[in-house]
Amino acid sequence: MTDNTYCVIMAGGIGSRFWPKSRRSKPKQFLDILGTGKSFIRATFERFAATVPAENFLVVTNRSYKDLVLEHIPELAEHQVLCEPIGRNTAPCIAYAAYTLRKTSPDARMIVTPADHLILNETDFRAVIEESLDFAGRRDVLMTVGIKPSRPDTGYGYIQMSDGEAFSRVKCFTEKPNLELAQTFVECGEFLWNSGIFIWKVSSIIEAFSRHLPEYHTLFSSIMDDLATEREAAAIERVFSECKAISIDYGVMEKADNVYVRCGDFGWSDVGTWGSVYQLARKDRYANAKSNDGCYTYDTRNSIISLPEGKIAVVNGLNDYIVVDTDDVLMICPRSEEQSIKKYIDDVKFDKGDRHI
Amino acid sequence: MTDNTYCVIMAGGIGSRFWPKSRRSKPKQFLDILGTGKSFIRATFERFAATVPAENFLVVTNRSYKDLVLEHIPELAEHQVLCEPIGRNTAPCIAYAAYTLRKTSPDARMIVTPADHLILNETDFRAVIEESLDFAGRRDVLMTVGIKPSRPDTGYGYIQMSDGEAFSRVKCFTEKPNLELAQTFVECGEFLWNSGIFIWKVSSIIEAFSRHLPEYHTLFSSIMDDLATEREAAAIERVFSECKAISIDYGVMEKADNVYVRCGDFGWSDVGTWGSVYQLARKDRYANAKSNDGCYTYDTRNSIISLPEGKIAVVNGLNDYIVVDTDDVLMICPRSEEQSIKKYIDDVKFDKGDRHI
Numbered sequence: 261m262t263d264n265t266y267c268v269i270m271a272g273g274i275g276s277r278f279w280p281k282s283r284r285s286k287p288k289q290f291l292d293i294l295g296t297g298k299s300f301i302r303a304t305f306e307r308f309a310a311t312v313p314a315e316n317f318l319v320v321t322n323r324s325y326k327d328l329v330l331e332h333i334p335e336l337a338e339h340q341v342l343c344e345p346i347g348r349n350t351a352p353c354i355a356y357a358a359y360t361l362r363k364t365s366p367d368a369r370m371i372v373t374p375a376d377h378l379i380l381n382e383t384d385f386r387a388v389i390e391e392s393l394d395f396a397g398r399r400d401v402l403m404t405v406g407i408k409p410s411r412p413d414t415g416y417g418y419i420q421m422s423d424g425e426a427f428s429r430v431k432c433f434t435e436k437p438n439l440e441l442a443q444t445f446v447e448c449g450e451f452l453w454n455s456g457i458f459i460w461k462v463s464s465i466i467e468a469f470s471r472h473l474p475e476y477h478t479l480f481s482s483i484m485d486d487l488a489t490e491r492e493a494a495a496i497e498r499v500f501s502e503c504k505a506i507s508i509d510y511g512v513m514e515k516a517d518n519v520y521v522r523c524g525d526f527g528w529s530d531v532g533t534w535g536s537v538y539q540l541a542r543k544d545r546y547a548n549a550k551s552n553d554g555c556y557t558y559d560t561r562n563s564i565i566s567l568p569e570g571k572i573a574v575v576n577g578l579n580d581y582i583v584v585d586t587d588d589v590l591m592i593c594p595r596s597e598e599q600s601i602k603k604y605i606d607d608v609k610f611d612k613g614d615r616h617i
Numbered sequence: 618m619t620d621n622t623y624c625v626i627m628a629g630g631i632g633s634r635f636w637p638k639s640r641r642s643k644p645k646q647f648l649d650i651l652g653t654g655k656s657f658i659r660a661t662f663e664r665f666a667a668t669v670p671a672e673n674f675l676v677v678t679n680r681s682y683k684d685l686v687l688e689h690i691p692e693l694a695e696h697q698v699l700c701e702p703i704g705r706n707t708a709p710c711i712a713y714a715a716y717t718l719r720k721t722s723p724d725a726r727m728i729v730t731p732a733d734h735l736i737l738n739e740t741d742f743r744a745v746i747e748e749s750l751d752f753a754g755r756r757d758v759l760m761t762v763g764i765k766p767s768r769p770d771t772g773y774g775y776i777q778m779s780d781g782e783a784f785s786r787v788k789c790f791t792e793k794p795n796l797e798l799a800q801t802f803v804e805c806g807e808f809l810w811n812s813g814i815f816i817w818k819v820s821s822i823i824e825a826f827s828r829h830l831p832e833y834h835t836l837f838s839s840i841m842d843d844l845a846t847e848r849e850a851a852a853i854e855r856v857f858s859e860c861k862a863i864s865i866d867y868g869v870m871e872k873a874d875n876v877y878v879r880c881g882d883f884g885w886s887d888v889g890t891w892g893s894v895y896q897l898a899r900k901d902r903y904a905n906a907k908s909n910d911g912c913y914t915y916d917t918r919n920s921i922i923s924l925p926e927g928k929i930a931v932v933n934g935l936n937d938y939i940v941v942d943t944d945d946v947l948m949i950c951p952r953s954e955e956q957s958i959k960k961y962i963d964d965v966k967f968d969k970g971d972r973h974i
Contacts, residue, residue: 553968556965567947572637572965572969573948574947574961574964576949576957577938577950577951588928588929589928590930590932590940590942591932593934597933604915607931608931612929
């Protein structure tokens with residue numbers, strides 16, 4: 261444990277790809293979709309709590325989730341939850357945390373992590389994080405953690421290493437390639453999955469913002485007096501309404517020339533889709549993943565069935581389906597069609613408003 | 618209205634073919650599966666109330682449904698609900714009512730009807746019932762109402778007429794024929810569907826019991842002093858434990874030589890299966906029958922979807938399916954597999970007990 265290490269958990273997503281289980285009122289990061297016994301955000305906190313003291317966590321989230329964050333991580337004080345008035349992608353989220361730390365702990369090292377990923381091997385993971393903290397703490401670099409790819413996944417971003425070192429300079433980033441390109445990436449051995457976990461000194465990321473997103477630097481620098489005061493919420497509201505929505509990858513990482521990647525191989529998934537939940541889940545002998553023991557299947561294979569606690573389901577004659585039942589919404593959908601979930605949400609919202617979203 | 622006409626509604630079924638919507642605690646006859654705005658038993662009562670005064674109804678049901686009956690037909694007094702200790706098919710049910718009427722109204726004419734059928738043309742139906750009452754009131758006959766078949770349904774029993782008269786002597790009964798036989802039946806014009814609606818004088822059915830089910834006659838005659846007294850429940854408990862379970866068709870109608878059928882053509886269904894509900898329901902342009910306006914279908918055809926009130930369903934890629942969702946059980950099943958429902962019930966019951974049955 262080191263007192264000048266901070267962990268920033270990004271927890272503002274609405275998890276629409278997991279609708280109808282994930283709802284705007286309680287999105288994916290607050291759910292236990294894999295049945296591990298812990299919500300994603302709770303597991304994320306515990307994973308980093310081995311390295312970072314509880315008082316050095318910041319969670320950046322939508323202000324409507326503040327109470328949920330404090331409920332899932334009661335170790336936090338209220339001021340450790342930074343409330344976004346509106347989601348504007350990862351760059352403003354990270355800037356909010358970085359400029360806050362610039363004021364309170366300018367010498368800090370900073371880990372940034374999504375709230376809703378899965379790590380299987382926590383020991384190896386912790387070693388990678390601590391080595392990366394050590395590396396980034398001694399240099400003016402922007403570190404990202406890359407994952408050794410196990411398959412040509414077209415849903416992930418890829419990072420090309422410039423050499424085979426444990427800490428390699430990054431040659432380039434590629435967002436969601438097509439299958440052919442992904443296969444080439446995996447075969448050539450130079451590419452890693454982009455985990456979205458970053459490690460840097462506060463001074464390094466502030467320097468990067470000032471260089472690559474100067475309008476951010478101007479906006480956030482203008483409210484330094486307001487941060488960590490009772491004027492913070494109003495100041496942040498103004499800044500967020502003025503700054504453009506952009507990801508940290510597009511806005512900073514792809515432009516900077518001091519980006520390094522640390523390769524990790526510890527069983528990682530962004531658990532981004534029902535398909536990935538299916539891949540990760542324990543399956544019965546007909547390859548069905550069932551959320552509870554009330555699920556009776558007949559002539560049904562390769563399907564994922566998620567039910568509310570205590571509910572019974574009898575499912576006959578489905579192959580390669582997703583069945584998600586909740587108290588007020590039931591979804592039955594071929595696994596190959598899960599990208600249609602956004603359309604379902606739009607259709608239901610058009611007729612019924614936000615009630616079921 | 619005539620004071621010596623009685624209507625006996627048989628309402629003891631458990632409706633397992635409509636599981637999971639129909640439950641042992643509230644079976645089919647108390648539900649509005651077709652969305653007509655009335656439960657089956659309420660609609661049955663109202664249909665006959667045009668011909669029979671409310672105080673002349675008897676409902677025979679399992680004792681656990683007594684309160685439900687009184688809730689759905691508040692016009693009834695408690696003594697009009699005859700409580701079976703156990704379901705023993707239709708012969709004991711009808712005997713219970715018949716021997717009760719023998720004591721209280723020995724000159725009565727008696728209609729017997731299931732509680733859970735659908736009649737579309739109530740005016741024509743009423744005419745058939747009243748003509749049949751008139752016919753049976755003047756003769757020592759056992760009348761049954763037969764339905765002009767509209768298709769070679771293999772789920773119904775058939776009645777062969779001996780002539781083309783409006784009131785025809787019955788030549789024979791045939792239970793659920795195979796498709797080939799059913800087609801022959803429909804083509805030759807001599808066969809009617811067996812509606813399970815009977816009309817006779819109390820004296821005629823008592824005479825028929827004494828001749829064709831003499832053990833019933835002995836048993837029920839032995840408790841005449843107890844019927845309509847505070848000793849009735851105990852006496853009926855004893856009789857039901859001793860009498861064999863048999864249908865009125867097998868036990869009486871197929872043996873008697875004074876059976877007549879009145880042909881009716883008024884839009885009738887026993888609504889015996891989800892398939893028949895599908896046939897009767899209004900369907901959208903993709904031939905889907907949906908229970909409410911919260912049902913969103915994509916690439917889905919020829920399916921029936923039944924939801925709890927207010928629930929949303931998104932259904933993609935089902936063809937010829939039954940989807941029935943309730944608060945605690947979801948069933949997804951090809952329409953061609955609905956005879957498996959009994960197996961589903963057994964499987965769930967084996968693991969979970971009666972809770973979801």
